[in-house]
Amino acid sequence: MADYDIYELEEIRKLVDGELPWTTVQQMMKNAKDTDRFDKWITILQERVPWDEYILLPLTPALYIVQKDSDRIVKCRCGHEFGDYRVNWKLSALIYVRDDQEKLSEVYKGLEQPDLKWMQLREYYCPGCGSQLEVEALPRGAPPDFEFLPDLDTFYGKWLQRPLPQTVEFKDMTAEVIRSWCS
Amino acid sequence: MSNELSLKDQLRLNDQKFAETGCVFGLETLPEKERDPGTYESVWHTLLGICNAAWSVGCKVSSSPVAVEGGDALWALHTPTGECICTSRGITAHVGLLASMVRHFIELDYETLPGFKPGDIFENNDPHFGGIHCPDFDTAMPLFYEDKLVAWVSAVTHANDAGSVLPGSISFMNPDCFSDGVPVTMEKIGENDKLYPWYEMRMKSRTRTPEWVMGDTRGRLAGCLTVRDRLQETIAKYGLDFFLKASREYIEDSRRYAVSRIKTQTVPGRIRKSQFKDLAMKGGNVVMPKQDVDILMNLPMEMTIDENAAVSFSLAGASGTVPFGENITPTALASGLLMGYSHVVGFDMFNSGATYAMKLQEPPGGTWCNPFPVDYFAACGLGWAPTVMWLTSLYEVTGRLYHMRGFVEEMSAGAATTMAAEWSGENQYGNYTVGLTLEQASNGSPARGIGDGEPAAWCIFTANADFGNAEITELYYPIMYLGRNMQPDSGGYGKFRGGMGHTTIWMVKNTDGGINYTAACSGIRSKITGNHGMYGAYPTMPDRISYAHNTNIKALIDDQKPLIHERGDPEYGDLEQNIKAEILEANVVVPVVVEHTLQDYDIVINPISGSQAMGDPVERDPEMVRQDLDTGLTRNWVAEGINGVIAHKDNNNEWTVDDAATSDRRQAILDARKARGVPFKEWWLQESKKVLAKEDMHEAVTDMWRSSMSLSPHYAAELRSFWNLPDDFEF
Ligand SMILES: [Zn+2]
Numbered sequence: 001m002a003d004y005d006i007y008e009l010e011e012i013r014k015l016v017d018g019e020l021p022w023t024t025v026q027q028m029m030k031n032a033k034d035t036d037r038f039d040k041w042i043t044i045l046q047e048r049v050p051w052d053e054y055i056l057l058p059l060t061p062a063l064y065i066v067q068k069d070s071d072r073i074v075k076c077r078c079g080h081e082f083g084d085y086r087v088n089w090k091l092s093a094l095i096y097v098r099d100d101q102e103k104l105s106e107v108y109k110g111l112e113q114p115d116l117k118w119m120q121l122r123e124y125y126c127p128g129c130g131s132q133l134e135v136e137a138l139p140r141g142a143p144p145d146f147e148f149l150p151d152l153d154t155f156y157g158k159w160l161q162r163p164l165p166q167t168v169e170f171k172d173m174t175a176e177v178i179r180s181w182c183s
Numbered sequence: 184m185s186n187e188l189s190l191k192d193q194l195r196l197n198d199q200k201f202a203e204t205g206c207v208f209g210l211e212t213l214p215e216k217e218r219d220p221g222t223y224e225s226v227w228h229t230l231l232g233i234c235n236a237a238w239s240v241g242c243k244v245s246s247s248p249v250a251v252e253g254g255d256a257l258w259a260l261h262t263p264t265g266e267c268i269c270t271s272r273g274i275t276a277h278v279g280l281l282a283s284m285v286r287h288f289i290e291l292d293y294e295t296l297p298g299f300k301p302g303d304i305f306e307n308n309d310p311h312f313g314g315i316h317c318p319d320f321d322t323a324m325p326l327f328y329e330d331k332l333v334a335w336v337s338a339v340t341h342a343n344d345a346g347s348v349l350p351g352s353i354s355f356m357n358p359d360c361f362s363d364g365v366p367v368t369m370e371k372i373g374e375n376d377k378l379y380p381w382y383e384m385r386m387k388s389r390t391r392t393p394e395w396v397m398g399d400t401r402g403r404l405a406g407c408l409t410v411r412d413r414l415q416e417t418i419a420k421y422g423l424d425f426f427l428k429a430s431r432e433y434i435e436d437s438r439r440y441a442v443s444r445i446k447t448q449t450v451p452g453r454i455r456k457s458q459f460k461d462l463a464m465k466g467g468n469v470v471m472p473k474q475d476v477d478i479l480m481n482l483p484m485e486m487t488i489d490e491n492a493a494v495s496f497s498l499a500g501a502s503g504t505v506p507f508g509e510n511i512t513p514t515a516l517a518s519g520l521l522m523g524y525s526h527v528v529g530f531d532m533f534n535s536g537a538t539y540a541m542k543l544q545e546p547p548g549g550t551w552c553n554p555f556p557v558d559y560f561a562a563c564g565l566g567w568a569p570t571v572m573w574l575t576s577l578y579e580v581t582g583r584l585y586h587m588r589g590f591v592e593e594m595s596a597g598a599a600t601t602m603a604a605e606w607s608g609e610n611q612y613g614n615y616t617v618g619l620t621l622e623q624a625s626n627g628s629p630a631r632g633i634g635d636g637e638p639a640a641w642c643i644f645t646a647n648a649d650f651g652n653a654e655i656t657e658l659y660y661p662i663m664y665l666g667r668n669m670q671p672d673s674g675g676y677g678k679f680r681g682g683m684g685h686t687t688i689w690m691v692k693n694t695d696g697g698i699n700y701t702a703a704c705s706g707i708r709s710k711i712t713g714n715h716g717m718y719g720a721y722p723t724m725p726d727r728i729s730y731a732h733n734t735n736i737k738a739l740i741d742d743q744k745p746l747i748h749e750r751g752d753p754e755y756g757d758l759e760q761n762i763k764a765e766i767l768e769a770n771v772v773v774p775v776v777v778e779h780t781l782q783d784y785d786i787v788i789n790p791i792s793g794s795q796a797m798g799d800p801v802e803r804d805p806e807m808v809r810q811d812l813d814t815g816l817t818r819n820w821v822a823e824g825i826n827g828v829i830a831h832k833d834n835n836n837e838w839t840v841d842d843a844a845t846s847d848r849r850q851a852i853l854d855a856r857k858a859r860g861v862p863f864k865e866w867w868l869q870e871s872k873k874v875l876a877k878e879d880m881h882e883a884v885t886d887m888w889r890s891s892m893s894l895s896p897h898y899a900a901e902l903r904s905f906w907n908l909p910d911d912f913e914f
Contacts, residue, residue, distance in 0.1 A: 016591055018633040025633070029592050033447060041589025057450065057587055060718050061678075061798060091867075094860025106824060107676075108712075110753030111770040112724035117881040118461055118479060118710040124719075125860040130853030132719035132799040137712040139479060139884040141874050141914070142457055143905040145715075148583060150452035154490045159446060172453070175904050181864055182907045 005036045012040045038160070051079050056164070057150055062131050063089060065150070070166060072152065080128025086173040088146040093133060094125040146174060190289045190299075190332070194264045207266070207539050210435040215428050226421055226429055227532065230269045233413040234258050237406035238271035241338060245402025247395035248659045249341050249352075252651035253621040256399075258406045260414070260430075261285055261323075261335040267535040268430045271406075274339065274645045275525060275533065276567070277321065279518025280313065281337040282535050284321050287313050287369065297371050299325040299332055304373035304404065308345070309366040310563035311555065315515040316508070317345035317364030317564075318352035322372075322403045326411050328418050333427060336410040338403035343618040344391040347508075347564055348470055350607035350617040353703030354564025355774050357508040358471040363564050365389040376408060391607070391617050437536025441528050445540070446492035448593065449584035456576040456597075458482040460569055461710040461883065462507060468776045473506045477883040479711075480505065480551055481891045482569055483898075484576040494541040496520065498573075500898035501550040503890040508564025509704065510554040515566055516573075517543045519644075523574040526646065527581040527595065547894040571601055571643045571706045572714075578629055578643075579717055579795070586632060594632030596681060598643045599713030599723040599792035601626070601706030602773060604687075608780065609696030611661040618659060620687075620789075623705060625650035627674045627682025627793030630720070635807070636682030636794050638669055638816075644705075650685070650791075661694035662787075666748035670790055672817050675713075676825045677720025678798025683816055684723075686750050686790040690736065697780035700787050702728045704774035713792050720796035721825070726773050729758050729788035733765035736784040750788055758788060801827040801849045805840045812838040827852045871906040877914060888914040 007015075007028075014020045015028065034040075042055050045064070049055070053066035059074065065085045066075045074082035074089040082089040098104045098121040104113055107121070114121075114137070122136040122144070136144060151170045157163035188196065200209030216223045237258035242250045249255045257273035265285030267278050284307050293299065306322045308314045314321060323337040347354035348362035357363050365385060372382045378400065386400070387393040418426045462478040469475055481502040487495050504510050511519075520543055525533045528540075548556030551569055555561065575598035582594040607617035625648045628641030642648035653664040666688035674681030691698060708714075713723035729750070739746055739761075751757035759769050764786075766779055781787070808828040811817035813836075822828045829844035872878075877885055892899035892913065903912055 012589070015633065016589075025592050033444075033590065035447065037589045059587070060583075061586070062718070091863050093863055094857065095863050095866045096856065096860045097866070107721055108724060109820075111727045111729075111756070112672075112753045114712045114725050115710040117879070118463075118883065119459070119712070121712070121721075123856070123860070124863075125856040127857065127860070127862075130856040132801070132856065134719055135716040135721050136457075137459075137715050137722050138457060139459060139711075139887070140870075140878075140880050141884065141888050141902070141906070143902060145455055145457050147456065147580075148450075148452060148454045148587075150450050150587075151488075151490070152452075154451045158490050159451065170452075175901070178867075178905055178907065181867065 005034050007034055009040050009043060012037065013044050016044060049077050051075070056152060059148060060133065062126065062133055065152070072168065076126045076128055076131065078126060078129035078131070080126050084173055086149060086171055087177050088144060088174045090124050090134070090144040091174065091177055094127050096123045096125065097121065098123070146172065190264055190294050191292065194286065194289055197264060201539065207435040207438050207536065208431045210432060213432045213436060215425065215432050216436065222421070223429055223432070226417070227269065227433060229417055230260055233410055233417065234260060234269055234271035236413065237338070237409040238273055240409045241402040241406025244405040245340060246398035247343050248618050248651070248656070249343055250399055250402055252655050253624055253649060254647050255624065255645065256338065256340040256402070258336065258338045258410060260410060261337060262430055262434070263332050263334060264289060265335065266434050268433055269532070269534050272647050274341065274647070276519050276522040276644050277315070277319065277339040278535070279521040279538060280315055280515060281321055281323065281339060283514055283518070284313050285323055285335050285337065288323070291369065300374065301325070301327045302375040303371060304378065305370065306367045306372045307369045309368040310363070310512055310515065310566070311360070312369050313514050315511065315518070315563070315566055316354065317347060317366065318342045318354070320367065320400065320403065322407065324407045324411070326414060328415065328423055333418070333423060334414065334430070336407045338406050340399040340403055342390070342396045342399050344396070346389040346391065349776065350391055351605040351701060351703060352619060353603040353605055353705050355508040355568060355704035356470055356776065357562035357564035358474055358506050359560045359562050361560070362470070363508070363562050376404070378404070391615065433532055434534050434536045437532040437534050438539040440531045441524070441537040441540035442492050444528055445488060445494060448588050448590050449488060449581070450587050451488045451490055454486045454580045454583065456484050456580050458484065458573055458576050458714070459711060460572050460708055462505060462509065462704070462774070463710050463772050464507070468778045471506070476506070477881070478505055479883040479887040480509065480569055481887050482573040484573060484580065486580055495544060496541065497544045498546040498550065498552050499895045500891045501546055501552050501894065502887045503549055503894060504551055504554040504558045504561045508562045509566065509568045510551050510561045510563050511566025511570050512555065512563065513543065513545055513553050516552050516570055519567065519570045519574060520577070523577040527578055550894055565705055567644060568601070568704045568706045571598070572708070574643060575714055582632070582717070591632035596629040596717040596720070596795035596797045597714045598629060598794045599626065599681070599684070600708045600726050601643065602726045602791065603703040603705045604789045605701045605703050606660045606662065606698055608698035609661070609694050611693035613695065616660060620656050620660070621649065621651035622685070622687055622789060622791050624648055625685070626791055627684050629794035630674070630677060630679035630681050630717070630797035632797070635679050636674055638683040638793070639685045640682060641794065661692055661698055662689045663692045664688070665690050665746060668749045669816060670750065670793070671815060672821050673723060673790070674793030675716055675720050675723045675796030676800040676821060677716060677718070677796025678800065678802040680796040681723065681794035684791045684793040686788060688747055688749065689787045689789065691781045691783055691785040694783060697782050699777065699780055700730065701776045702773040702789065707773050709772045714795050717795055717797045719799040721800065723792055723795060726790060726792065728771045728773055728775070728790070729756065729769045730771065730777060731758060731762050731764035731767045731786040732779045732781060734784050734786060735763040736786065747786060750790065758786065762786060800825045801852050803828070805842070805845050809838050809840050823848065874906045875908055875912070885914040
């Protein structure tokens with residue numbers, strides 16, 4: 001398999017930063033994939049965050065699942081923590097809904113505007129750094145998308161062949177947080 | 184492989200072997216590939232070349248604009264039991280349908296009656312029996328080598344008109360299956376390489392442009408015969424035994440590729456993406472009273488990847504059937520999914536292989552994606568419309584997975600919308616005409632993990648994105664292109680934007696009897712944005728058309744005054760600024776059958792969307808914003824307000840970024856977000872009360888929730904629990 005691991009860390013860094021010529025990127029797309037990409041990727045990302053917790057999985061360009069002591073939590077690149085990765089992180093974000101014409105007009109004008117009777121434009125921000133983490137266009141009544149609930153123990157134990165120290169149940173815990181809000 | 188087995192028994196054996204081994208045809212090894220990889224690879228390319236030769240021949244033999252100009256067709260080679268071995272370029276969404284059609288012929292005992300003989304021609308377009316919609320005619324011929332059935336060749340073309348209730352082939356307005364068009368229901372339509380006369384008679388009496396429909400049929404046939412002849416030569420060269428074995432191995436090889444790609448480039452778990460589609464038809468120009476209704480469709484995707492890298496898709500929560508053409512059968516949906524999968528997961532050897540690497544859970548009966556168990560009369564005039572919108576989620580969710588593993592070069596955001604322009608009426612030669620332009624076959628492509636999408640060069644329903652030549656389109660319809668432009672900011676706003684869509688300005692020209700224009704739904708969103716954004720990007724704008732009837736354009740031309748060549752300002756466009764007309768509609772919600780018959784010098788503005796952006800817009804490289812300002816692809820209010828880039832235009836119309844002001848502006852945007860954003864829980868406490876009270880909820884929205892919740896009880900329970908609604912709550 002080592003035959004495929006043909007890229008230096010620096011080359012992957014350039015790829016990630018969009019610094020490779022398009023022809024080189026195309027060649028990388030056509031080649032068989034390098035099997036150590038994930039390790040190099042984590043190395044690059046780990047160097048770039050200002051904190052020390054180990055990155056288990058990058059969820060988005062801003063959010064990471066990290067090992068913090070015995071917990072696996074979602075953490076922003078700025079350091080803000082969102083809690084257990086099995087709960088939709090949006091429940092710990094700031095939200096802003098563009099639900100009137102004035103707020104909508106800052107983003108869409110005239111015939112480019114959607115109809116707010118049919119949808120809400122929901123923006124989710126990091127409370128720490130103000131990054132816009134996701135924008136959702138949904139009708140009222142739609143729960144926020146819980147984009148990804150990874151099965152981390154299967155991933156590390158069975159796919160990467162290096163099990164994590166403890167295992168946790170693969171379970172969506174969002175409803176439990178909601179229940180705690182209802183009392 | 185046994186000569187004694189009937190095809191039907193062979194099918195059963197194949198299914199059994201796959202169930203036992205997890206490998207297609209039970210191929211736990213690939214002996215031909217291992218024995219002689221060079222020959223294996225070279226024959227694969229020979230077969231590809233044969234299919235592509237059929238595409239070139241078939242599209243040229245046909246005479247319809249869709250085939251000749253758009254190449255909207257496909258030829259494929261199959262095993263004796265129907266699994267697809269390889270295909271031509273073209274509309275790859277059909278590969279699964281063609282494979283399942285051959286399988287159905289076998290399951291229906293056609294091997295006994297009418298039998299499979301050299302030169303036989305079979306066809307289907309009927310959604311009740313595996314078709315997608317009537318304009319897509321699926322044709323197949325059994326291929327023989329020395330008296331043995333050794334393969335099938337199939338073909339599909341998209342006809343300009345298949346006789347649905349209104350003219351055209353994007354038949355969103357069909358109220359029921361009886362208005363879906365001329366059915367060819369799993370029929371033998373010819374023998375000895377010749378079409379039966381009654382087939383041609385039926386097309387003559389039941390389609391509006393029979394010359395083009397029959398041209399397409401002959402094109403399909405010509406392509407099939409091309410494949411037959413060249414396959415004979417290939418088999419003669421490499422031997423029948425090798426061909427039969429290798430053709431099976433190509434399919435298993437492809438399955439393995441898809442599985443290994445999932446395992447090495449994604450992460451196991453559950454991934455979800457919501458998706459919606461509006462149909463605002465109330466008060467509009469419709470066919471039947473039941474269509475006087477506003478509808479929002481729910482198109483949810485849940486994808487799970489288990490420890491064996493098996494992928495499963497669920498549509499739990501999908502809303503009910505609609506009294507329009509936007510329903511689709513699971514067979515056709517699975518075929519669309521195979522195409523989407525081939526784009527984003529397994530495109531090394533494109534064939535039926537990937538089908539065995541994933542599973543589409545049967546959607547609840549009575550949903551738009553499984554209509555017939557509950558509503559047998561449902562129309563499927565344009566089942567692709569909700570399907571391609573649903574598939575945009577596949578691009579985004581796999582993009583997210585690739586990002587997690589660091590394969591940023593493979594990432595893609597979602598698509599936006601697909602809107603088709605159709606013309607029907609009297610053409611410039613004094614004849615009746617009906618047909619599509621190819622504008623919709625060329626959207627902007629989605630943003631990538633490392634850069635912007637490409638403008639007007641991509642299309643979700645075909646890998647063969649091509650909007651055709653304006654000059655040729657002008658020969659088919661009585662219209663003249665006054666403009667075909669990149670639409671500024673039509674690729675959303677983000678760190679990386681989607682490629683731009685393009686907007687066409689047509690002037691009607693040289694029609695005596697007048698011509699009708701329809702902005703037809705092949706995946707429109709008009710009341711809502713084109714999708715979500717990804718990673719904090721804003722979604723693309725909704726689809727809206729404009730038109731003007733009985734204009735002063737002739738006088739403007741005579742006086743050499745400005746006309747209209749682009750859409751212009753979204754609040755006060757070039758149409759309103761430059762043109763006077765008896766009827767001038769600048770902001771029309773679509774889909775729409777324009778009620779006025781258009782005459783010479785009338786104007787239509789027809790936008791085609793870009794695709795979605797990716798990432799927080801304030802992280803966009805200011806230099807990329809500057810370039811977009813210079814080329815007119817973005818507007819200054821977007822640069823300043825959304826990207827936080829302060830730039831100034833000099834006397835040469837060139838822009839310069841003010842770096843210091845840009846940094847300040849960006850910090851101000853981040854601060855403003857933190858100031859106006861509220862903790863989710865605070866919002867949730869208020870919002871859940873509004874949901875309970877159905878406050879400010881459009882009827883289309885409550886209707887959708889009622890439908891989704893009644894069809895998918897688990898989905899309903901999760902939704903109720905999220906908003907803390909009573910257990911018996913209904914919208
Ligand atoms: Zn942050």
